[in-house]
Amino acid sequence: MARRQYPFHLIEPRWQQRWEQEQTFRAWNPGEAVPPGHPFGLRHGLDGKTPVAAQLPPKCYILDMFPYPSGEGLHVGHPEGYTATDILARFRRAQGYNVLHPMGWDAFGLPAEQYAVKTGQHPRVTTQANIANFTRQIRSLGFSYDWSREVATTDPEYFRWTQWIFLQIYNAWFNPETRRAEPIATLPIPSGCDTPAKQRAYRDSRRLAYVAEAPVNWCPELGTVLANEEVVDGRSEVGGFPVVRKPMRQWMLRITAYAERLLGDLNNIDWTDSLKEMQRNWIGRSEGAQVTFALEGNPEGITVFTTRPDTLFGATYMVLSPEHPLVARITTPAQREAVSAYQAFASGRSDLERTELAKEKTGVFTGAHAVNPVNGQRIPVWIADYVLASYGTGAIMAVPAHDTRDFEFAVKFGLPVVQVVEPPSGRDWRGYTDEGVAVNSTSDQVSLDGLPTPEAKRRITDWLASRGLGARTINYKLRDWLFSRQRYWGEPFPIVWRTGEDGTRYTEAVGEEALPLVPPPLDDYKPTPDGQPPLARAADWVNLPDGSVRETNTMPQWAGSCWYYLRYLDARNPDRFVSESAERYWMDSTAAGSRFGVQGVDLYVGGTEHAVLHLLYARFWHKVLFDLGHVSTAEPFHRLVNQGLILGDDGQKMSKSRGNVVNPDDVLAEYGADAFRLYEMFMGPLQEVKPWSTQGVAGVYKFLGRVWRLFIDETSETAFEQACAAEPDRAAAHLGLIKLAPNVQDVPADAHHLKPLHQCIRKVTEDLEGLRFNTAISALMIFVNEAIAWEVKPVSVLRPFLQLLAPLAPHLAEQLWEMLPSGPSGAPPESLSYAPWPSFDPALLVEDTLEIPVQVNGKLRDVIRVPVAATQADIEAAALASEKARPFLEGRTVRKIIVVPRKLVNIVVA
RNA sequence: GUGGGCGUGGCGGAAUGGCAGACGCGCCAGACUUAGGAUCUGGUUCCUCACGGAGUGGAGGUUCAAGUCCUCUCGCCCACACCA
Incomplete structure (x- = not known):
């Protein structure tokens, strides 16, 4: 070393x-x-x-x-x-x-x-x-x-x-009138709920924390379910194991109730646009309409969500998701076998397969027909897994002419494609998904022809609403938060299960006085052989004397x-x-x-x-x-x-397999914490991606060495080193041998000390304020490069410098601060950490003369020095007199002279 | 595909529309040294002996003046992704 x-x-x-x-x-x-x-x-x-x-x-x-x-x-x-x-x-x-x-x-x-x-x-x-x-x-x-x-x-x-917070959530409901959570006791119970059991069931169905049988992301390898957010490309975010869909009883938190507020309040907080955008995308608000299609030979209808109600005339078929409850009821006997086979195929596919095979559309005709409410057209109803059960209503009207997915599907299965939007300028209408002008959209009831898309949307939605066939709707991608995990190492739910008089099972909160509810130690932390969470193994803990049974799921890490x-x-x-x-x-x-x-x-x-x-x-x-x-x-x-x-x-993501991982312990041992901190900040802007460089650490380390030498007497340091060599165990005690350099003196500072200092104060203060640590460090380096050349270093200048250094390299700053003699104004504060931040004096930054670049036709030709007080005319004259600029002016007409005060002169010639 | 971000010396990066390359690394030269992976001094965008010219991924544009603003385009990174 x-x-x-x-x-x-x-x-x-x-x-x-x-x-x-x-x-x-x-x-x-x-x-x-x-x-x-x-x-x-x-x-x-x-x-x-x-x-x-x-x-x-x-x-x-x-x-x-x-x-x-x-x-x-x-x-x-x-x-x-x-x-x-x-x-x-x-x-x-x-x-x-x-x-x-x-x-x-x-x-x-x-x-x-x-x-x-x-x-x-x-x-x-x-x-x-x-x-x-x-x-x-x-x-x-x-x-x-x-x-x-x-x-x-x-x-x-x-x-x-x-x-305890979970219980607050459990004991609350979302009041759509006030748009906020309220205690569950304030929930109005409909008159139809005439028994305690019904009332209880109603209340439980409205809580912000509720139990639902839902298709979940089951990860067999991890033995637990995962939230949608924890599944990436059909695999678990942690570990990368395959994930399959499986219906299970799970705890959910009603985050969807807050979709609008989570979205709206983004406007009141100071986050980056990209981050806000990610949250907006996740919440996924989209405006559109719900439209109900009648079914032939079935009193039920199919309700779909669409953002393009203006294309209703172009709906040539419908698609239900394979899991849609209507599928079983509308499938014709002739199609039953094919439909069941497809449903089995779709549910058996893991999310991974679904994603990978997304390119090729699949689906099956149900044999049923629906009626387009706007023109009475009889259109076939299909099922296909490109329609998601969990978004919108789990069903769509397909407009192949103006939707990419519907178009692919229609082409593959030979379904009709009808143009209803005219693109702006001669573009092909087939697969045109943007706005245009409605065409072929007239029935004896209503016509959209000639209307631009936004107007057409409004017209048709109003018409549908007036007939009770549809309504303006807002849909969100955000879904309720799947909140239970089948794990041991998480917070147990403070919930027990009871069985009602009618035999139904229901949940009940554990009293607050029973908290914390600590997971019992187990001999074996695996899930049970029948697939129950590990906590189910603790029979004594699970089964309570009054016959109630504890919830055995635990909360997610979030x-x-x-x-x-x-x-x-x-x-x-x-x-x-x-x-x-x-x-x-x-x-x-x-x-x-x-x-x-x-x-x-x-x-x-x-x-x-x-x-x-x-x-x-x-x-x-x-x-x-x-x-x-x-x-x-x-x-x-x-x-x-x-x-x-x-x-x-190497510019690659750090990973063990690439062997490019940097261990902070090693860096600290060689360069120390201050150098490590300084380098982390000196690398570049905080928000940017940037590569680690060991040589870069050495660079800032050398800078700290220069700071040290700015203050320290070399002879005394040699004495210290010899003492350490003689008595390595008492090295720390020998630190006292190190003395200040003789030219560090408590003398008045003059302008050539103060100007660099105050420039540094200004730059560091502004940069820290804006989290621009890299440029703040650069300002400190500039100061040190100047100060190290001074014959005498006034304490009154070094002290504020240490204060500027302290947030970045606190150990070194404290050590040197401690060594400085107290100034005329009295002893420095006990700890540097609470010494008032220095302020800069703008008067000290004022220059007598300014360097003004002289350009001819925008090209730099000279730099002239003018007094600060120089008028525009003075500067003009000085620029025209410039020796270096003159050759570029000769034989040409000066058209214009731009003088930017304090900044630059540009002489425009013909 | 959609959304966001980024392209500047050999490298990390600086530049309220006003001297491009601050500061640091690396490199080159010198000093001090028995020695240096220490320290100090100076130099270092490219082309050119020089005068000078070119230059911020590329092409246009606005402007007295563009890395910065506008249009198009190429490349890279991140996030989401059959969301009707």
């Missing part, structure tokens, strides 16, 4: 210990006593006091997406976001905010359970070992987390409240991460999931008594992989809690930033 640039291996542990011992980064809630001598109290005049919310400084809640503590440990992608938030947290602290910056563990998860299945070891043991390793790694990076607020979703004192940001606010509260005062102070800055900030988390940083699932689920839970009065904001995360992926040295 090359010689160390500076003794980071001694400095970094030293400061990490100090911060921990002195609880430097503890954040105080309203009503909490600030211990005497704490730098936060000293800074804000709250030393030893117990402030109420109004006495605390403005809050700033800076949040990381908490990690799943995997057995592999941290990779360099994790600390990217963590470093960014830490820099901002330290910056805001220095600016005087009360900063909440917590960390915790999304600790439920499949790997620990799979290990338990193999070895019989309780998943908690594995989980705790992994948490310990992650904690060590994260702590070694010197992040300013308030560890007193650490949470783990697997902690019973945490999931007690996850279960549950714990849906609200952890709220628990941080009041992590050790034994009585409530979060106290009202803490919640208001940290989340709702517009509440009475607070003066600053935004509603919700001020900054939330994490990877794009959670762009839909976690963020949508968490928003949903938050809105339910908001409706029920448990939280004070409609949205949890005000500002959200996705950090970009870090690729390997």
Whole structure:
């Protein structure tokens, strides 16, 4: 190993210990006593006091997406976001905010359970070992987390409240009038429900958490169902195992009720457009109409959803999804065999096969005919798996002339194609799916001919509505959230099953006093042989004395991460999931008594992989809690930033198989935490994808070495090194031998010191504000490159510089700060972390003269120096007098001279 | 297919419509050294001996002025994907 640039291996542990011992980064809630001598109290005049919310400084809640503590440990992608938030947290602290910056563990998860299945070891043991390793790694990076607020979703004192929130959801319904969740007791029961059993069934069918027999994504390999979102291309997102559809009894959460609000409230939060767009796409709102087609020889009709009711005249056949309940009732005897065979074929296909074979349309005629309501045409009814049971009504009217899929299908099965839309300019109408003008759309009842598409839609929808045949409708892709898993290592549902007088089974909430409901230890963590979840093995736990039976499903991993940001606010509260005062102070800055900030988390940083699932689920839970009065904001995360992926040295995604994985532990050992942090930020913009470069780390490490040498006397460092060599065990104690360089002096600074400093202050402040860490670091480098050449280095200049460096490289900054003598203005604050952020003096940045580029016809010919006070005429004259520009002016007519004040001159010649 | 993002030196990347390439890596030269994968100084977009010219994936356009704005086009990345 090359010689160390500076003794980071001694400095970094030293400061990490100090911060921990002195609880430097503890954040105080309203009503909490600030211990005497704490730098936060000293800074804000709250030393030893117990402030109420109004006495605390403005809050700033800076949040990381908490990690799943995997057995592999941290990779360099994790600390990217963590470093960014830490820099901002330290910056805001220095600016005087009360900063909440917590960390915790999304600790439920499949790997620990799979290990338990193999070895019989309780998943908690594995989980705790992994948490310990992650904690060590994260702590070694010197992040300013308030560890007193650490949470783990697997902690019973945490999931007690996850279960409690589930009960709030279970005990609520969505009132379509008020468009919000309300306690289930307020649900009006229709008069038809005249027995307690019927009333109960009605209520249960309206709850926000309900049980349904639904076709689910069953993954045999994992032994559990998966949410739609967890299935990618017909395989499990985790592990990549095949997934099949299978009807099962499952818990669902009624997230669809919130579709409109989840969509609408995106407009009130500060997320990137691309992220909002992803959420919008996932929710998938589409406007259209429901249209009912009569069936020949059957009193029922087929209701379809269409976004193009204007093409109704072009509907030449209909398609039901193979699972549609009508199929059995309308299929003619002649077609029965073919239809059943097709249904078997469709259901037997895994999602993977369905996706892979999507190119080729398949389907079967049912033998039934429907009647096009608009022109009385008799059209055949088919079934095909390109129509999804779960979207719209599970049935479509097919308009092959103007829908790609219908067109493919019609061509394959020889069904008629009728033009009803005229494309704008001579384009082929066959398969034309965009807007145009309606044609061939006239009956004795109604005509659309000549109408542009939007107008035609309106006309036909009104007509259908007036006849009771259809209505304007809004449809969503979003489906209710499949919330149960057949696993051991998750939160058990606080639910028991009872059997009613009439023999039907129904659910009942476990009392809140029984929480947390902890999963019992098992000898064997596998599902039961008959396919029941592992918890079913614990007969004593499942069967209760009063004859009721516990729910044996558990909640998905998302549950714990849906609200952890709220628990941080009041992590050790034994009585409530979060106290009202803490919640208001940290989340709702517009509440009475607070003066600053935004509603919700001020900054939330994490990877794009959670762009839909976690963020949508968490928003949903938050809105339910908001409706029920448990939280004070409609949205949890005000500002959200996705950090970009870090690729390997080779520009490829890091993976063990490619052998390009960078282990932070190795980087830390060689370069230290400050260099690691600095490099993570120096690589490029936070949001971009960028490749790791070990040489790049060495570059910023050298920069920190230069900072060190800017301050340190080399002779004393040699003495220190010799002492360390003599007594390696006492190396840390020898740090005291290191002295400041003799030219670091407490003397007045002059303009040639102050100008670079104040330029640096301005640039770093603005860049941190905008999360442009790479350019902030570049500004620090520029300052150091200048300052290192100074003969004398005034302490009053070095001190603010260290403050600017501190958020990025806190250990080194603290160490050097400690060594600086106190200035004329008195001793520096106890900890650099709470020293007020320096401000720049614009007066010091003013130049006497300006460099003005001179262009001729837009090409740079010279740079002239003019006094700041120069008038436009002065500048013009100076430009025309330029020696270098003159040759380009000779023999030509000056047409125009553009003078951009303070910027540039452009002489336009003919 | 749909939506979003991105194309700038050998590399990572800088540039409120106003000097393209800040800062760093690498490379080249020099200094100090027994030595250097240390440190310090200087240089480093390309073509040209030079004057100068060209240059931000490509082609047009707007403008006194375009990496930046507009149109078309090519390439790469990410997400969703039979959503009626």
